[in-house]
Amino acid sequence: MTKSARADMITVLAMQWNHRNVENLHKTLSKRFVKTTQRAQTEVDNLESLKQELNISLEDTEQWVLEVKQWAATEKHGGQSSQEELQREIDDIIYSLRRKKHDLYRQNDSNQTRQRKRRRLTELKKKLRERILQYNTIDTCTETIDTEAICSLSEDVILPWEAQGDMVNLRTKRRLFDQVMLVRRMEEEKVIIVKEMTQH
Structure with a gap:
């Protein structure tokens, strides 16, 4: 096979691969949405159990998140x-x-x-x-x-x-902060996937 024929073959295969991806995009997005939703629910449950373990309210959670952000922002x-x-x-x-x-x-x-x-x-x-x-x-x-x-x-x-x-030590606050941020990331991921699904 010549160099130009090989390049043409690679181009054709790439085009077919892209075409298959476009055709199967709805399945891929729906699977991603289900996985992300399940993971988001798991992380929300983890956050709730952590809040119960630490025995803190929603206001305390927001306060701790704010304190960790302020701590990180200090020079x-x-x-x-x-x-x-x-x-x-x-x-x-x-x-x-x-x-x-x-x-x-x-x-x-x-x-x-x-x-x-x-x-x-x-x-x-x-x-x-x-x-x-x-x-x-x-x-x-x-x-x-x-x-x-x-x-x-x-x-x-x-x-x-x-x-x-x-x-309460900073380590505990960071632990809660990480979990809160993970839940927020999962929620953002869900929104992004929904946008992609509506565009497809």
């Missing part, structure tokens, strides 16, 4: 690291590590991708150890952080600044 100061900045950075790294570890097998199919993610996790853990060591050397810190316990990423480990007072 990080460069230069000399104060105790509060180190606490924030340690919180950020721990949160990032937990998310990446949770998504490692759920979102990555190939072993190469997982290997790259594991390497990134190792780098983050090294950075976390450095920040904890830096935090432990600050004179004003009354309690030190157990590096190994924190690096194990266990949910049971409580940081010294989280243990102070009876305030």
Whole structure:
């Protein structure tokens, strides 16, 4: 087969593939809509069970979401690291590590991708150890952080600044925030699919 004939054949096959996709689009969209609706309902149920577990109302939920957004919007100061900045950075790294570890097998199919993610996790853990060591050397810190316990990423480990007072820690608020955002994404996905279905 000549080069031009091969190019023509590929073009014809691509056109047929596109034609089949257009013909089957209604089936594909309806399947996507059903899956998205089921997933949205599952996530709503998960959110409700989380709210019951945390024993919070709708107003508290909105307040926590707002607090997490405000926390994320606050600027990080460069230069000399104060105790509060180190606490924030340690919180950020721990949160990032937990998310990446949770998504490692759920979102990555190939072993190469997982290997790259594991390497990134190792780098983050090294950075976390450095920040904890830096935090432990600050004179004003009354309690030190157990590096190994924190690096194990266990949910049971409580940081010294989280243990102070009876305030709800940021980790719990983030957990709720993530679930609320997931529910909103699912609702947006449903709206998008409905728009696509009406256009087809």
